[in-house]
Amino acid sequence: MKEILRINNISKTYKIKGAFLKLSGFVNALKGIFFTVSKGETLALIGESGSGKSTLAFIVAGLISPDSGNIIYKGRDLHALYKKDSKIRRKIQIIFQDPYNTLNPRYKVYDALSEPVWVHKIVSRRKIKNEIVRTLEMVGLGEDYIYKYPHELSGGERQRIAIARAIILKPEVIICDEPTSNLDLSIQAQILNLLLEIKKREDLTLLFITHDINIASFISDRVIVLYNGEIVEEGKKEDIFANPVSSYTKSLFEASTL
Ligand SMILES: Nc1ncnc2c1ncn2[C@@H]1O[C@H](COP(=O)(O)OP(=O)(O)O)[C@@H](O)[C@H]1O
Ligand SMILES: [Mg+2]
Known part of the structure; x- marks a missing residue:
């Protein structure tokens, strides 16, 4: 399969300010991460809380910069592309655990979905409403949702709107950071x-982050296990679930009900 993303030696350190002046320090959130993502695959990134999953997601989505290394998107440096042409951002979308991170509580669904379409000039103003209705349909919601506010929706419906907001931009890659x-x-x-249905229909590539190996097993083609900012296991789902190599992955499997 064709490579769409190359995560090339990415490192990220956060400086922490302690409550007392002398207790500040550093967290090495990512330590020289390298892997590639093929077009059309669903790659699960598994790891416990604090292992660096969200940091990696934010770096790939261009929301934060790495300290070193780069992200190569179709052969070109992604962060350099982001600086040159912000339109490229629509190609890689991110869905968060809590859709309140994406949805402004004061925006109706119509506004939440029309804003990105407008910013990225996906369709002409005249066609925006049609495009929104079409996208709502794709996430299983009717036209009557257009005038609702986030607080009028259930958690699942809010996540459907967050998915709609991502796919309305016709991205190529969607990063899902523990969306369920x-x-x-x-x-x-x-x-x-x-997500699987939309992925198939729209020919997407998914980078799916989860701490839940049952979900990884359900959704992915390939798996990477992250521990303490480092990759400890990588391979096809079938191989890793049948025969994990790292002791950390083994302990994850033993702890789960799979
Ligand atoms: N903005 C930040 N400032 C300081 N430390 C951070 C920040 N974001 C994350 N960290 C730390 O970096 C490590 C990795 O965090 P994160 O990427 O959120 O992991 P995960 O998503 O796997 O839970 C953790 O130790 C976390 O406390
Ligand atoms: Mg996280």
Whole structure:
């Protein structure tokens, strides 16, 4: 399969200010991460809380810069592209655990979805409403949702709007940062199925972040296990689930109910 993203030796350190002046220090959130993502695959990034998953997601989405290393998107340096042409941002979208990070509580669904379309000039002003209705349909919601506010929606519906906001930009890659962690189990399954369906229909590449190996097993083609800012395991889902190599991955599997 063709490479779409190359995560090339990415490191990131955060400086922490302690409560007392002398207790400040550093966290090495990512330590020389290297992997590639093929077009059309679903790559699961598994790791416990604090392992560096969100930091990596933010760097790939261009929301923060790495200290060293670079992200290569279709053969070109992504952060350099972001600086030159902000339009490229629409190609790589991110969906967060909590859709309140994406949805302004004062914006109706119509505003939340028309804003990115307008900024990136996806369709002409005249066609925006049609495009919004079409996209709502793709995430399983009717036209009547257009005039609702985020607080009038259930958690699952809010996540559907966040997905709509991402796919309305016709991206190539979607990074999902634990998008179902706040949802009930039955709703989780609906959202995961929806993401897979949209992925297939729109020919997307998914970078799916989760701490839940059951979800990784359900959704992914390939798996990377992150521990303490480093990759400890990488391979096809079937191989890793049948025969994990690292002791950390083994302990993850033993702890789960899989
Ligand atoms: N803005 C920040 N400032 C300081 N430390 C941070 C910041 N964001 C994350 N960290 C630290 O970096 C490490 C990795 O965090 P994160 O990428 O959020 O991991 P995960 O998403 O796997 O839980 C953690 O130790 C976390 O406390
Ligand atoms: Mg996180």
